[in-house]
Amino acid sequence: MHEWALAEAIILSVVEEAKKSGKNVFNVEVIVGELQSVDLEVFKFALNELKTLAEQEQGVLIKSLKISRERAKFRCNRCGFEWELSNEKLSEDAKEAVHFVPEVIHTYLQCPRCKSHDFEIVSGRGVYMRVS
Amino acid sequence: MSAIDPRIASIKKNLSKFNFALLVMSPKGGVGKTFATALLAHILSYKYNTISLLDTDLTNPTLHIVLGLNAEDMRIIEDRGIRPVKVDNKLELMSLALFVNNYSTPLRGRDIENVIKELLAVTKWSGDVLLVDTPPGFSDTHLELFKLLSVENRVFITLITSPSSIALKSIERITSILMTELAKIVGILGNMCTNYDDEAKVRATAYKCGLEYLGCIPFIDKIENYFGSGLIKILEKLGSFPSTLLKNIELLTRC
DSSP states (O other), X not given: OHHHHHHHHHHHXXXXXXXXXXXXXXXXXXXXXXXXXXXXXXXXXXXXXXXXXXXXXXXXXXXXXXXXXXXXXXXXXXXXXXXXXXXXXXOHHHHHHHHHOGGGHHHHOOOTTTOOSOEEEEEOOSEEEEEO | OEEEOTHHXXXXXXXXXXXXXXXXXXXXXXXXXXXXXXXXXXXXXXXSSOXXXXXXXXXXXXXXHHTTOOGGGOOOEESSSEEOEEOXXXXXXXXXXXXXXXXXXXXXXXXXXXXXXXXXXXXXXXXXXXXXXXXXXXXXXXXXXXHHHHHHSOEEEEEEEOSSHHHXXXXXXXXXXXXXXXXXXXXXXXXXXXXXXXHXXXXXXXXXXXXXXXXXXXXXXXXXXXXXXXXXXXXHHTTTHHHHHHHHHHHHHHO
């Protein structure tokens, strides 16, 4: 499952941050973009499993783990029109492709007003994180 | 709170198994980079168990076609990430064609950086060497590859050129900027050479640039007929050229 790979990347990043900073206790916030269609249940389960391993094997404690979703929004670079992913219907194949590489949305989506493929993903692209 | 891109940690882990990464580059389009990449993959497979290929021509990926694959038959296989597509027992490939079939993907600079990062973060390679086919020029794709690959790997470049005067002039131009970046260039490989004069022009350019001359692939008529398993037949016809090229690459990537 890709969700496991995403969760692994989060925990690996915290472990790297621990090595760099010398800290071993962290608060982590993970922001999940709507465009990547992450299965949140699987993602949370994977994060919790890997978090426990990081604590046991690396001595890195994630004291709080907050996960929030970000809506996917687009802005056309040609005509300036703004719209949201929730207004679009993608095929299952397109959803799967966008799940792995969000930018391929440029193949499957066009500006609803001027039909251009040249648009910006304003928010909700993929997974990113903040640590303190 | 400081923001972190979690893909960087995945990229480091995924790339750590490679002996080295080799980028196939040319400032000029149409000189046969993709074809040369496919031949190089087979040549490198003489020595290494598995060669991992990455097609970074994001707008128009075609390496899979030269390797004999049909985009519509390629399937995404998940394994805590994605497994590259098996080309044969020795070669594996990751390409944006896996996600967009035969469609094109128009991308701006920041999107290009994101796709390169995403492909490197999600792909679970099994090869010993990473061989990268790049689009023509020296811009977002190449700069992002240099940045990401050099964190974990020894990165080398093979320059491809045809014997045309424009292609050779372009090679001189890109070499001078790459040298200032302290890039490690394996050498210059000619393609579509029809006679001794063509080879001499490529050799002279390599000498002028202070680079190794890696030889020339001759012009091959109806090249499409050799895509896929036919590439092996081409190598068989090239005599000692493949093994000499492999020795050169080995020598130059050793240090």
